Amino acid sequence: MEIKDITSLASRIRENVAKVIVGKDDVIELVIISLIAGGHVLLEDVPGTGKTVMARSLAQSVDGEFKRIQFTPDLLPSDITGLNIFNQQNSTFEFRRGPAFTNILLADEINRATPRTQSALLECMEEKQITVEGETRNLPSPFFVIATQNPVEIQGTFPLPEAQLDRFLLKLNVGYPEGDDAKALIDRFIHDNPIEEIKPVTTVDEILDAQNSFKQVHVSDAVRRYIARIVEETRCGVDVALGVSPRGMLAMLRAAQVAAAVAGRDYVLPDDIKRLAVPVFCHRIILVAGQGLGSSKNIEFINRIIKEVPAPTEDPTAKDSIPERQSES
16 A cells, blocks of 8 residues: 555545534544554543544444443453353353454543453553453454543543553544534534444555555654654653653654655654644653643643754754753753
């Protein structure tokens, strides 16, 4: 698959999802970027902003398996992964697969499940496999998790641990419709639910081809050093308790390559890094003075770093295009 094919694929999916979701083209594109990059997405916003509808619209745009899990405090890990059941007819244990064996998994209100149940997704999301009673089974490819959570309601919820958050490529806020988008939303849903008319516009094989092809997008040495410098800055300062991990740095690399391909380019620009910095890095840091992961303090911190770290010059191959960080005296 060539770069132009990835661009066309993303455009078809974006236009299809936009038949349901109004005025959120940027969020839709970022979700598509995560899908092609082989990552996962955490949608965080108040109830009623269309998180679940967006996930379903994307899933219905792909001719693959889609399953949804409603996370609740009484949900067990086996309700996600599956379990061995004794068959009395042949006196053997048979494995009954859980809903995680799918191409696209919607983990709705993920923070309502206990930490024990949340941890069942760790191996799924990182290694695309499930281990039950010592036996490992591979998940279908592609495997894509869209999780939702409500950041306002605290009662009856269990905050996601850092290890879980670090496995999400992007964390996005859908937000309320603005301006004329609210009226357009009413018009679109006044007679019928458009999600019922969504048809697949791509196949799982095409998604897999895109996932194997986006790595041909060129990332210059200067841009690589730019990414590394930004990540290094997230670990500095007296107000930083936890900075971006190497996993987060590689997540930025993959997301930037896909973003460039979606834009029709075979090379990454510094502007790709700037655009992706908040959704890729914000949920991966902890500030001592912050109000929790992903808070406005985290966003301000990331934006400040983007402003302070000099972007590569027009010559992306120049080794001195990004000054090395000066050690504090």
